[in-house]
Amino acid sequence: MRGHPVELQFFLNDLPGNDFNQIFQSYEQLKNSTAADHNGERLSPFYIAGYLGPTIPGFSLPKVFISFILRLASTGTPRFLMIVKTVEVAIQFPDGLDGNGVNIYIATTTPPSVVKLYQEQFKKDFMLFLELRYRELSFAGQMVLTFLGRKNEDVYNGNMNYLYELLAQSLQSLVEKDLVNQKKLNSFNLPFYGASVAEVKEVVNWSGLFDINQINLFESSWDPCHDSEDINVPDRVQSGVNIAKSIRAVMETLFVGHFGESIIDALFKEFANKVAAYLQRENNTKYSIITLSLQRK
Numbered sequence: 001m002r003g004h005p006v007e008l009q010f011f012l013n014d015l016p017g018n019d020f021n022q023i024f025q026s027y028e029q030l031k032n033s034t035a036a037d038h039n040g041e042r043l044s045p046f047y048i049a050g051y052l053g054p055t056i057p058g059f060s061l062p063k064v065f066i067s068f069i070l071r072l073a074s075t076g077t078p079r080f081l082m083i084v085k086t087v088e089v090a091i092q093f094p095d096g097l098d099g100n101g102v103n104i105y106i107a108t109t110t111p112p113s114v115v116k117l118y119q120e121q122f123k124k125d126f127m128l129f130l131e132l133r134y135r136e137l138s139f140a141g142q143m144v145l146t147f148l149g150r151k152n153e154d155v156y157n158g159n160m161n162y163l164y165e166l167l168a169q170s171l172q173s174l175v176e177k178d179l180v181n182q183k184k185l186n187s188f189n190l191p192f193y194g195a196s197v198a199e200v201k202e203v204v205n206w207s208g209l210f211d212i213n214q215i216n217l218f219e220s221s222w223d224p225c226h227d228s229e230d231i232n233v234p235d236r237v238q239s240g241v242n243i244a245k246s247i248r249a250v251m252e253t254l255f256v257g258h259f260g261e262s263i264i265d266a267l268f269k270e271f272a273n274k275v276a277a278y279l280q281r282e283n284n285t286k287y288s289i290i291t292l293s294l295q296r297k
Contacts, residue, residue, distance in 0.1 A: 100114045106156060148290070149197065149288050150288055152196070162278070171188075174267060194288070195290070211294065213293040214291075215290065215293070221286060222243045225239075226242070239276065240277075
């Protein structure tokens, strides 16, 4: 064991009283305080992984993105990893997104320069993700990833672009009601990127670390309670409420952190109404979901 420090692995379960947001936000503080306590001695590396149940109210993926850009497991331990994410690939906030105006994601008025920032940040972070998973998996180990992506190659025409544009419109409505500051809205952008299948393949092949066993794209309704193949929505008002609740469950912490808690109820009520109105005139209400099976070289 000399020269090879023991690697420690911590597995955290999602009990009702756990706050994963706080745990992962305090990771750097824990690491620094531990190093200080040992007066510069070489410490055994430790890795923290959070295991999630179906839903955790108030849990926001961007808050725990640290768990994906840092190590999840000790070297060469698992032979199989399955990582399911219910939103697009979370990315670090790239610099320069202040040029996106009132948009909070990629919209029709988003400048090409901002789109490029999103794409470059996705490639950088997804590459790092693959490198870390490569170090963790044993030889010929396999990994299955499931995340929201984009059906069309046109980055302005992704399924999620429309939904997030309705969110941006809802925030703008709160600006007009003096509930949100315009500068606050202009400085807010979602730290996600819905990649196309071709973009995902490009990064995997460029990494040279994994072989692609299989990659598929399928679609699922915005409304988690509407699993029928029928594109007609029987109750648009209720679907608007369902969709608003599902988005709020994932993103509430993100919005609270930037705008404060006082506007959250008003925001998602406005959002539910705008979604219901959208459903009356459009039937483009599907998530594009990419499932990717990889094998370590």
